[in-house]
Amino acid sequence: MKTKKIYKDKDEFVIQRVNQFNHSTKRIFISEQGLIEGLEAYSQFDLSQYDIQVSPELWATVINRVVRMWYSQTIH
Template identity: 50%
Template structure:
């Protein structure tokens, strides 16, 4: 199953996409606005992913989807 992980690391917002083969791809965002724009790119395919969101970003992600 493909996974989409969202968390903060070293003060940056991170979206980590893990494909069905276990290979991961990370995108980091310095601002909350940039993070939200990054989330928007998954609007059309979000149903294809198992979602993992850190507690400190949960409200932000739920508002976006």
């Protein structure tokens, strides 16, 4: 299964994509706002293709942003 891992590493925010062959790529952001903008780059369809794993410290931030994205896409 494909996975997106979202976590904080030292002072950087990371979105790591791991494909079904266990190869990964990372997008690194220096601020929480950058992370939010990075999340917004993914569509609802794209995120639904992944098992999403979020570190406890970022859970509230990520879930709030994803819910807002999905809500705004469903009312248009």
